[in-house]
Every structure is written in structure tokens, then in C-alpha cells.
Amino acid sequence: MDAFSVGRQPARATVVRLALADLRHEWVLTLCLVLALAAVISPLLILMGLKHGTVETLRCSLLEDPTYRELRPAETHTYDPNWFSAWRTRPEVAFLIPTILPASSIIGAARPDTLATQFLDLIPTGPGDPLLLGNGALIPGTDEVVLTQAAAEWLGVQVGDHLELRATRSRAGQSEQGTTRAIVRSVLSTRASSLARVYAPLDLVLDVESYKEGMAVPGRGWTGGSPTPYASYDGLFVLAPEALTPVQQAALAINTGLTRSTELATAVFRAKTGLIVPETSQLYELGVSSGSVQMSSVRAVKDKLRGTGAIVIPYVSADVLCVEAGESTGEHPRVIGLSLSLEDSQRLGLVDLPWGSLRADLEDAVRLQQILVPPGSITRGVDLEAVFESGDAAARFPLTVAGIGPQGVLLVPAELLGILRTGVDRPVIYDSSSGRFLLGRTGFQGFRMYARTIDDVAGLEKALRDEGIEVVSQAQAVERIRILDRGLTRVFLLVAVVGITGGVAALIASLYAAVQRKRRELGVMRLLGLARHAVFRFPIYQGTAVAGFSILLALVVYFASAAVINQIFAADLAVASQSCQTEQHICALPALTLVFAFQGTLVIALLSSLVAAWKTTRIDPAEALREE
Amino acid sequence: MSAVEPEDCGDGEAARAHRILSVSNLTKTRQQGGISFELKVPALSLRAGELIAVVGESGCGKSTLLDLLALVSCPSSCDGFLFQTQGGAGGSDIAALWKAGRESTLARLRRQHLGYVLQTGGLLPFLTVRQNLELPLHIQGLQVDPIRLNELASRIGVADLMGKKPQFLSGGQRQRVAILRALVHSPTLVLADEPTAAVDRTRARRIVADFRSLAWDGGCTIVMVTHDQPLVDGVADRQFGFRLEQVSENLTRSICLEGEV
Numbered sequence: 001m002d003a004f005s006v007g008r009q010p011a012r013a014t015v016v017r018l019a020l021a022d023l024r025h026e027w028v029l030t031l032c033l034v035l036a037l038a039a040v041i042s043p044l045l046i047l048m049g050l051k052h053g054t055v056e057t058l059r060c061s062l063l064e065d066p067t068y069r070e071l072r073p074a075e076t077h078t079y080d081p082n083w084f085s086a087w088r089t090r091p092e093v094a095f096l097i098p099t100i101l102p103a104s105s106i107i108g109a110a111r112p113d114t115l116a117t118q119f120l121d122l123i124p125t126g127p128g129d130p131l132l133l134g135n136g137a138l139i140p141g142t143d144e145v146v147l148t149q150a151a152a153e154w155l156g157v158q159v160g161d162h163l164e165l166r167a168t169r170s171r172a173g174q175s176e177q178g179t180t181r182a183i184v185r186s187v188l189s190t191r192a193s194s195l196a197r198v199y200a201p202l203d204l205v206l207d208v209e210s211y212k213e214g215m216a217v218p219g220r221g222w223t224g225g226s227p228t229p230y231a232s233y234d235g236l237f238v239l240a241p242e243a244l245t246p247v248q249q250a251a252l253a254i255n256t257g258l259t260r261s262t263e264l265a266t267a268v269f270r271a272k273t274g275l276i277v278p279e280t281s282q283l284y285e286l287g288v289s290s291g292s293v294q295m296s297s298v299r300a301v302k303d304k305l306r307g308t309g310a311i312v313i314p315y316v317s318a319d320v321l322c323v324e325a326g327e328s329t330g331e332h333p334r335v336i337g338l339s340l341s342l343e344d345s346q347r348l349g350l351v352d353l354p355w356g357s358l359r360a361d362l363e364d365a366v367r368l369q370q371i372l373v374p375p376g377s378i379t380r381g382v383d384l385e386a387v388f389e390s391g392d393a394a395a396r397f398p399l400t401v402a403g404i405g406p407q408g409v410l411l412v413p414a415e416l417l418g419i420l421r422t423g424v425d426r427p428v429i430y431d432s433s434s435g436r437f438l439l440g441r442t443g444f445q446g447f448r449m450y451a452r453t454i455d456d457v458a459g460l461e462k463a464l465r466d467e468g469i470e471v472v473s474q475a476q477a478v479e480r481i482r483i484l485d486r487g488l489t490r491v492f493l494l495v496a497v498v499g500i501t502g503g504v505a506a507l508i509a510s511l512y513a514a515v516q517r518k519r520r521e522l523g524v525m526r527l528l529g530l531a532r533h534a535v536f537r538f539p540i541y542q543g544t545a546v547a548g549f550s551i552l553l554a555l556v557v558y559f560a561s562a563a564v565i566n567q568i569f570a571a572d573l574a575v576a577s578q579s580c581q582t583e584q585h586i587c588a589l590p591a592l593t594l595v596f597a598f599q600g601t602l603v604i605a606l607l608s609s610l611v612a613a614w615k616t617t618r619i620d621p622a623e624a625l626r627e628e
Numbered sequence: 629m630s631a632v633e634p635e636d637c638g639d640g641e642a643a644r645a646h647r648i649l650s651v652s653n654l655t656k657t658r659q660q661g662g663i664s665f666e667l668k669v670p671a672l673s674l675r676a677g678e679l680i681a682v683v684g685e686s687g688c689g690k691s692t693l694l695d696l697l698a699l700v701s702c703p704s705s706c707d708g709f710l711f712q713t714q715g716g717a718g719g720s721d722i723a724a725l726w727k728a729g730r731e732s733t734l735a736r737l738r739r740q741h742l743g744y745v746l747q748t749g750g751l752l753p754f755l756t757v758r759q760n761l762e763l764p765l766h767i768q769g770l771q772v773d774p775i776r777l778n779e780l781a782s783r784i785g786v787a788d789l790m791g792k793k794p795q796f797l798s799g800g801q802r803q804r805v806a807i808l809r810a811l812v813h814s815p816t817l818v819l820a821d822e823p824t825a826a827v828d829r830t831r832a833r834r835i836v837a838d839f840r841s842l843a844w845d846g847g848c849t850i851v852m853v854t855h856d857q858p859l860v861d862g863v864a865d866r867q868f869g870f871r872l873e874q875v876s877e878n879l880t881r882s883i884c885l886e887g888e889v
Contacts, residue, residue, distance in 0.1 A: 014766045018752070025754030025793070524750045527700060529739020529767050531732045621700040621738075 011534045018525065019541035022518070030546060033510050037550035040503035041601060042557035044496050048597075049562055049587040051488040057586060058481045062454050065191060066130035068477055069094065071449040071460055074470040076101065078443040081391070087449070090463075092456035095128050097202060098444030100209040107208055108166035109155060109198060112181065117166055118154045120147075120198045123448070124205040130450045132199060137186035140201055144185040151196040152187040159184050165198070167208045171224070178211045178222035180204070206441070218433070227439035228362055229428045231418025232294055233314035235260075235287035236301060237269065239348070240310035243282045251304055252286055257297035260287040273315065274334050274409040277348050292421065295360050311344050313414070314358065320420040323371065323399060323410055324385045333374060335410045337417030354402040355413045365436045368416045369398065372405030380404075388430075390423030391440065397430040454478045504608045507546070511539045511612035519619050526621035536613045543609030544602055551601040555594065562587040646676040647712060648816055648849055649697070654706035656692055666881045667692045672868070674817065674849045679840060681864035682853045682884075688870040689882040690853045691821070697851060698742065698819050699734045702726045713741045713816050739767045743810030743848070745820040745839075750806060751794040757781075757805050758790040764813040780808055784838050800831040807839055811848065820852040824859060832856070836863055 023030045062068040079098065088096050099105070100122075108117035125132055125146065127139050137146045145163060147155070157163060160183065167178045182200065207217045216224035236258070238244075244252075253261045264283040270276060277283075286301065287293070293314065302312050314337075321335050340350065341357035355367050362368065371384060378384070383398040405411040419437050422428055427440030449464075449471075451457045458475040465471070515522065515538075525535050562585070569586040589597075650673040658665045667689040674680060684690045695701030699722060703709060709723040725733055743764070744750060751760045761781070762772045781787040784804045794802055803823055810818045820839070824832035836859060839850065854860055860867065866886060873881040 011767060011769075014763070017766070018755070018763075021752075021759065022754040520750075521752050521754075524744075524746070524752060526735070527698065527738065527744055527750070528764055529735050529737075529742075531735040533732075534735075622695045622698070 011530060012537070015530065015534050015537050016541050019538050020545060022521075022538075023542055023545060026514075029510075029514075030549075033506070033546050034549045034553060036506050037503050037547060037601075038553040038557060040499045040506075041551055041554035041597070042561070044492075044499050045554055045558035045589065045594075045597060046561050046565075046587065047492055047495060048593065049558065049589045050565070051485075051492050052590070052593070053566075053586045053588040055481060055485045055488065056588065058484070059454075062474075062478060062481065064134065066134035066450055067192070068454050068474040069130060069451045069457060071451065071457065071464065071471045071473045073446050074472050076445050077469060078445060079447060080443040081441075084444070084447070090460075092452050092460055093449060094452040095126075095130050095448075095450040097124050097126050097129070097448050099124055099446040099448055100205055101445045104209040104212045105205070107198065108168060108177075109151070110164050110166065111155060111157060112162050112164045118151070118196065120151050120154075120196045122165075122205055122208060123197055123199050124202040125199040126202055129199070131192055131448075132186070132188065135189045135192040137188050137192075137199075140182075140185045140199060142201060143180070143182050144201070145182045145204075146186045146188060146199040147184055148188045148193045148195060148197045148199075149190045150194060151198055152184070154196050157184050159187055165200075165204075165208075167211045167222075169212045169214065171214050176224075178208075178217065178220060180220050226434075226436065229419045229422045229426070229437050229439040230295065231314075231362060231415045232292035232422045232425070233298070233414075233418050234317045234421065235285060235293055235315055236298060237264070237273070237313040237315060238284040238286060238301070238305065238310050239277060239313065240282045240284070240305070240308055241280065242308070244284065244308070244310075248304075248308070249284065252284070252301055256286075256300040256304065257288070257294065258286045258301065259289050260285070272317075273313075273336055275336065275338075275348075275350070275406070281348075292425065295418075298358065299360070311340065311348070312358075313338065313340075314418065315414075316417040316421045318421065318424065320388055320417060320424065321412070322387045323412075324387070333408055333410050335412060335417070337414035338411050339414040351403070351405055351411075353411065353413075358414055362415055362419065362437075365434075366400075368413050368419070368437075369400060369435070370402040370413065371399040372403050372411040373401055374407050374409065375404050388420045388423060388428075390420070390429065391427040393429075395428075395430045397432070397435075397437075500604065504604060507543060507605060507608040508611050510546075511543050511609050512615060514542070515539055515612045515615045515619075522616055522619050523621050526619065532617055535616050535619070538616060539612035540606060540609045543605045543612070547601050547605030551598050554601075555598075558589075562589075647673050648676050649674040649712065650708060650710050651696075651706065652708040654696065654709060655704050656696060656701065657704045658692065662878060664879045665689070665692075666875075666879060667696075667884065668881060669693065669696075669884045672884065672886075674851065676816075676849055677844065677847055678865045679850045679852065679863065681857075681860035681867045682851060682869075683855065683857045683860065683867055684853075684870045685855055688872060689884065690855075690870070693884055694819055694821055694851070694853055697817070698744065699738050711737065711741070713737070739764065740813075741816040743813070743815035743818040745803070745806045745810045745818065745823045747822045747825045748799070748802065751802060751809070753794055756791055756793055757786060757797070760794070760805060761790075761809050761812050764809060768813065770813065777812070780812065784808055799826045800835070803827060803831075803835055804838060807835065815848055818848050818850045820850065822854055823852065824854065824856065832859055836860065 084096060084098060087093055105122045106119050107122040109120050110117045125139060129139060132139055132146055140146050145165070147157070152158065155163065163182050163184055165180050165182055169176050207220055207222070211217050211222045211224060214224050216222055216226055238252070249261050253259055262285050264285045266277065266279060266281070266283060269283050298312060298314050305312065316337055319335070323335055338353065339355060339358040340348070340353055342352055344357070345351065345353055351372065353372070355370055378401055380401050380403060382401045384401060385396055386399045387394055387396050389395075399412065419428060426442050429438050429440045431438050449460070451460050455478070457473050457478060461471055461473050461475050522535055522538065525538075526532070565587040566585045651669050652671050654669040656667045682690055682693060692701070696703055703723060703726065706723050709721070711720045711722050713720065720737060752763070755763065758777070761777060765772050778787055781790060784807070786801055786805050786808065789797060789801060789805070794805070797805065803826065807820075807823065810820070823839070824835050827835065839852070840863060852860065852864070868884055868886050871883045871885060873883070875881050
């Protein structure tokens with residue numbers, strides 16, 4: 001058997017040589033078969049190329065165009081900053097920025113040397129904005145803007161030109177205008193938007209919004225009001241010299257915005273406030289079941305108690321303020337907010353409060369930022385540092401020591417704690433330049449969101465909808481292309497099945513007939529010592545070789561046809577390919593598909609040749625000895 | 629079995645002692661359309677260097693005998709069928725191989741030890757003369773010695789036809805190429821089936837002469853089947869013939885006997 005196993009490889013090589021020599025010998029038949037198969041394969045390749053090219057071109061226009069990744073809210077909601085930071089961390093979100101209401105977003109723009117103002121839509125942008133980056137624009141920095149093509153044409157400006165932005169508002173019956181200068185950083189292609197728009201950094205947009213709402217923007221020299229925070233409290237203490245009648249007590253919770261009215265023991269009051277009041281006082285606590293007590297409620301209660309000589313003390317139960325009282329005290333003394341007139345404080349046996357009684361007007365910053373410290377080392381006139389938290393941020397501000405107060409507590413104006421109490425619900429910021437507390441922005445009216453890929457759009461849309469946020473997106477456009485792709489794939493498969501069936505039939509018939517014709521030659525091969533299994537491979541090698549030549553020819557035809565087809569559509573695609581990063585072809589196949597087509601053809605040919613191969617096994621070498 | 633003989637078969641007398649094939653009591657039955665044909669070979673042995681002629685009219689079983697000797701037809705029954713390829717030791721029991729269905733082993737024996745000359749040559753039409761001549765060597769994975777091949781081709785006068793395909797050769801040329809192909813791998817046994825059927829008498833004589841001389845040089849045994857007894861008379865070392873018997877209406881029996889002409 002050794003001789004046999006040694007002889008195996010040469011036998012295989014010999015059969016390959018014989019099979020190819022036979023194909024060459026009958027080159028006319030071979031050529032016809034190759035042409036026939038190539039005529040089946042090349043249209044399939046072209047068809048597949050057209051399908052792939054078309055779908056990819058459509059997909060590319062979507063992939064490349066950030067518009068298809070955009071999600072905008074369909075309704076106006078308020079989205080707080082936390083919402084933005086939470087959504088920005090999601091991996092499928094490429095970009096997220098707040099927007100302002102459309103009514104506030106109209107801004108006048110003009111070249112500085114002209115008076116003619118054009119009104120544009122002002123859109124906030126920021127680093128990573130796909131709409132700008134995907135349309136060949138740069139992200140505008142401070143005092144820079146990006147214009148849409150339409151806006152640039154309207155204004156007659158180009159990149160690098162200066163632009164004056166004019167925010168207008170009507171206040172107290174008078175028309176006012178705030179202006180700022182900006183440089184045109186880029187001009188967007190028409191694909192981004194056909195509307196006249198100006199894209200500016202978020203802070204400029206928010207400044208414009210504030211200005212339009214009547215507020216001042218000191219940074220830009222725009223005058224106006226400031227959003228002073230209001231004071232809010234957790235409840236009220238009422239100190240009455242005599243007990244209130246039940247009717248009087250009940251009346252305190254009617255039309256005052258308060259819902260609770262309870263009597264309070266002096267000891268409890270002392271525990272809550274750290275203040276000692278005369279034992280003769282009758283104490284009541286008024287409150288609300290939820291939310292906060294506003295100044296209006298305080299005023300209403302005071303009105304109801306007029307003539308009774310009762311004192312109303314609003315309180316804040318949470319520790320909203322922390323004062324760094326120095327090292328003199330081991331523990332932080334409690335901070336009590338208390339605003340009383342001179343008369344009231346004397347009645348209660350308390351020290352004089354420099355800031356006096358409770359006021360609705362909170363404009364006086366100096367009055368609010370005072371503190372009375374317990375007797376000790378801290379001297380009058382010194383500034384202590386106070387810390388409060390609002391939103392996610394802690395802010396520091398100074399408190400001036402205005403005098404010495406009772407032991408164990410730090411006394412500050414009740415309004416100060418009221419303002420900081422408001423800071424729990426809404427952002428309150430301390431503007432160190434003006435030394436004032438300002439009401440921060442509670443949230444934004446809208447957003448511009450971009451998904452990372454077009455395939456993330458549908459998922460994001462669903463996630464937002466699950467949060468109750470209806471959005472507008474182009475998810476349907478993505479889905480439409482997917483449906484088209486599926487449909488075309490089915491059509492292609494149908495044509496492919498018909499074509500391949502024909503090709504396989506032709507190959508089987510041809511190889512089978514060849515085996516029939518060459519019975520004698522195959523017999524001679526057997527006689528010369530080629531084993532049955534060696535001759536079995538003869539038609540397989542031939543079929544595979546023919547298929548190999550066919551697919552090579554088909555590829556040549558395909559590439560030639562694709563070049564022609566792409567040439568025909570080149571003009572129409574030029575517009576699309578300009579903005580697309582990859583070159584666009586209406587007929588194109590990925591290299592891997594071509595490799596697969598090549599392998600697939602060979603495998604199908606190999607399977608088809610099995611019929612003929614089986615036929616060879618029926619040939620008796622003795623036949624070679626016979627003469628017909 | 630005789631003792632190992634020298635390899636040089638040019639010395640006819642010495643080689644004749646080495647037996648390469650022996651058949652005893654072989655029967656091959658064929659049926660076609662209800663009519664049976666039975667070939668019986670009581671005893672047949674071939675010795676190295678012999679030119680054996682098998683002579684008979686068509687239908688007498690020449691081809692059947694040749695199929696059996698060519699190892700492509702399975703004997704129906706036989707007492708012994710030995711193929712002694714090398715002197716002495718190594719021998720193959722053909723009957724056993726057939727019984728065991730060792731088709732590949734038989735194919736190996738064919739390609740290593742047998743050569744064939746068919747009526748019209750049996751050359752592969754899609755190969756050139758050179759490729760046809762190289763084929764028996766290639767099948768065995770042997771190296772072709774081009775000098776030796778050209779030398780052999782020159783001797784039988786086909787050296788200038790090496791690049792041509794068989795279809796461009798005359799009948800005589802084709803037959804000579806076929807003979808050379810049968811001998812090129814130095815087989816032990818060459819089987820020739822009516823090698824002169826397609827050529828005229830003069831060429832036929834030359835072919836037989838070529839055959840004879842090449843066989844002696846290569847030291848092989850040649851079995852030549854022909855219906856033309858005068859052609860081989862005086863050239864063949866031994867002759868086998870057939871005795872036909874009509875056993876019954878449906879059975880024809882042919883017995884192959886030495887000297888039965």
C-alpha cells in the first residue's frame with residue numbers, strides 16, 4: 001500500500017493537468033460555457049451592485065447628514081440642567097444642548113456699517129454640534145457665530161466679517177435694544193438649513209433670552225431688571241400676648257395660604273428656635289401640608305392678627321445656611337432667621353436687631369447680609385464666610401458681623417434664610433460682583449439632541465417618549481430605506497435563484513455530456529492506472545475551472561458596467577457626494593461581497609459537477625479496450 | 629517459481645525462465661440478452677521477455693481474455709491468478725484483490741506494471757504526443773527524463789511529432805506513439821489489442837517489428853491480440869488460440885489453449 005499512498009498526490013496533480021488540458025483542447029466549447037456562465041453571473045453582480053450602491057447612497061446621505069440624527073421636542077416642557085447632564089451621559093447621544101423658546105430666539109443682525117437689520121432665528125450651539133461639524137462649519141467661540149447660507153446671503157457677509165447682533169425688547173412701553181458684536185466663523189451649506197439662522201454659543205443665546213425677558217445682562221452692558229429671588233418659609237410662629245379664640249385661631253388657616261394652625265408649648269418653641277420668650281406668651285405654629293409659605297401668607301396672617309399685639313415670626317426648619325464662625329466655638333451654633341422691629345424685640349426680651357422688621361422688599365443687599373454672633377472673640381464689623389447650597393452647587397458669600405446676639409445662636413435676617421430656602425426649590429446664585437442673590441435659571445424650554453448614529457434615533461425617540469417627551473425625528477426616513485433595502489434584496493434573490501438555476505443547469509448538462517462523450521478517454525485514464533476516485537475529480541476540476549474563468553470574466557464585465565453606470569449617474573451624484581465623506585456610486589459592491597461571489601460560484605460549480613463526477617464512476621476501464 | 633533472473637532481458641533465453649503471470653482454471657461468464665458466453669482459461673503463464681500472440685476471430689473471447697489480463701475485469705471463478713511483478717518474492721494475488729474489492733490496488737498495479745496499446749492507440753486526444761508519452765510516468769509521480777524520451781521517440785521515428793496532438797498524426801504514427809507510451813514506464817507486461825488493425829500490411833509488419841525490438845530492450849512480456857495469424861507467425865514466441873463449443877442454445881463456451889490456432 002506504500003506505493004499507493006505515495007502515488008496519491010502525483011495522481012491528483014495529473015488529473016488537474018488532464019482536466020485543464022482537455023478544456024484547452026476543446027477551447028471553443030469551454031469558451032461557450034464560460035461565456036454562458038458569465039452571462040448569468042455578471043447581470044447578478046450588476047444587479048447586486050445597483051441595489052447595494054443605491055441603498056448605500058441613500059443611507060450615506062442619511063448617515064452624513066446630521067439632520068437625520070436630530071431629535072427635537074414636539075411640545076414645550078421645562079428641562080432642568082440635571083435632565084441635560086443625565087441625557088448627555090447616554091452613549092447613543094452625540095450632542096445635546098438646551099434651546100430657548102422660539103419667541104425669544106428672533107434676533108436682529110446687520111453688518112455694523114448698515115442700519116438695515118435682518119431678523120434671524122438664533123440657535124444655540126456648542127462644541128461637538130454635529131449639524132455644524134457635519135456641514136463643514138466650525139464651532140463658534142466667544143463672540144463668534146455661524147450663519148446658514150441663507151442668512152449669510154441676506155446679510156451680505158462672509159466668513160471673517162463682523163456682525164452686529166441686535167436684541168430688541170419692549171419694556172414699560174418703550175422699545176429697547178441690546179447689541180453685541182460677533183465675527184462670522186463659518187457659513188453652513190444649504191443642506192443644514194434653508195432658513196436664515198444664526199448659530200451662537202449658548203451663553204449668548206441665554207443672554208439674549210434674559211434681555212428679551214426684561215433682565216439686565218451686565219456682561220454685555222445690557223441694562224434691565226434682575227431676577228431677585230423671593231423669600232419662602234417652612235412655617236410661621238405666632239406669639240400672642242393673650243390666647244387666641246378658637247375662631248381667631250381657625251381663621252389663620254383660611255384664605256392665608258396656610259393649612260395648619262396648632263398651639264405650641266414654649267418649651268417646644270425654645271427647642272425649635274433656641275430663643276427664650278416670656279412664659280406669658282401664647283404660641284402657635286402655622287404651616288402648610290406641602291410646599292412653602294410665601295410672603296403673601298405672612299402678610300395675610302399679620303392682617304388677621306391686627307390689634308391682638310401678636311408677633312409673626314416666619315421660620316425655616318432646614319439647615320440652609322452654614323456660617324464659618326471661626327475656631328472660637330467648638331460646634332457650629334444654630335443659625336436662626338429673625339426679623340423684628342425694635343419694639344417687638346424689646347417685648348420679647350431680645351437684643352436689638354440692626355436689620356429691623358420683616359420686609360417684602362429684598363433689594364437691600366447690605367441689610368440682608370448681616371449677622372449677630374454670640375458673645376465671644378468675634379468682633380463687630382468683621383466678615384464671616386457663609387455657605388449655602390442651591391441646585392448642585394455650593395455658593396459662598398460674606399456676612400458682616402453687626403453686633404452681639406444671644407448665647408448659642410447666630411442671628412441673621414429672616415429674609416436671608418427665606419431666600420436660601422427658595423434656593424432649595426429653585427437655583428439661587430450669589431453674584432459676587434453685585435453682592436446680590438439672583439434667581440438662577442430653573443430650566444430650559446427645549447433642546448436639540450443628536451443621536452450618535454441614525455440607527456440610534458428610533459431607540460432615543462422611544463426612550464424620550466417613555467419619559468413623556470414627544471419628539472420630532474427623522475426615524476421614519478431611516479426605516480424607509482431599510483424597507484427599500486429589504487424589498488430590493490428580495491427582488492435580487494428572486495432573480496438570483498432564476499439565474500443561478502439556469503447556470504447550474506447549463507453547467508450540469510455540459511459536464512455530464514462531456515463525460516458521456518469522453519467515456520473512452522476516461523476509460524483510458526483508468527486503464528493507465530488512475531483510480532476511480534482520481535477520475536471522479538476530472539469533471540469537478542473542469543467545472544470548478546470553468547466557473548473560475550466565468551466569475552473572473554463576470555467580474556471584468558461587472559467592473560466595466562459599473563464604471564459605465566456610475567459615469568451615467570455621476571452628474572446627479574456629484575451634489576450628494578460633495579457633502580458625503582465617502583465617494584458615492586450608484587453601482588458598487590464591497591470587496592467582501594465580491595470575494596463571497598467568487599467563492600459561492602466555485603462552490604456551486606463544484607456541487608453541480610458532482611453529477612458528472614458520479615457518472616465517471618460508472619465507466620468501466622474495460623470500455624477503453626473496446627472499439628465502437 | 630524460478631530463481632531470480634538477471635534484469636537484462638535482452639538476453640532472451642535467460643529471461644524466459646522468470647514467470648511473471650500465471651492463471652489456472654479461470655472462468656469468466658458474461659450474459660447478454662439471455663445468451664451466456666463463457667471463457668475458460670485452463671492454464672496460462674507468461675514469462676519475462678516473451679512475445680505472446682493471442683489469435684482468434686472476433687467473438688471468440690480475445691477481448692474478454694485481455695480484460696482479465698489487463699486487471700479491469702473480474703474473473704467469475706479461478707483457481708489461481710498470480711501476478712509476479714518483481715523477480716521472486718513480491719507477488720500479487722489478483723483473484724484475492726478482486727474478491728476484496730481492492731480497486732485502488734489494482735489501479736496501482738496497472739499504472740506500475742502494465743502497458744496498453746489499443747486498436748487505434750488509445751491516445752488522449754487533448755494531450756500532445758509528448759504529454760501522452762509522459763502520462764504513465766506522471767501518474768506514478770515519476771520524473772520524466774527528456775533525453776531518454778527523445779531517444780526512444782527518435783528510434784521509432786516520432787521525435788518530430790512530439791508537440792502535435794494525436795489528431796494530426798497518421799494511423800501508423802499514432803500506433804507507434806501508443807506502443808512507446810505502453811513501454812515508457814518500463815512495465816512488466818504490455819497488452820496490445822489488435823495494434824495493427826488500423827494500418828496497412830507493410831506498416832503492420834513494421835509495427836510488430838518495432839514492438840518486438842522495444843520489448844526486448846525493455847525486458848517486458850508482450851501479449852498481442854490479433855486476428856491476423858500470418859503477421860505474428862515466426863515473430864511470436866508462443867501463440868494462444870480459442871476452441872469454441874456450443875454447449876447449449878444459450879451458452880457458448882470458449883476455451884483458451886496454447887497452440888490452438
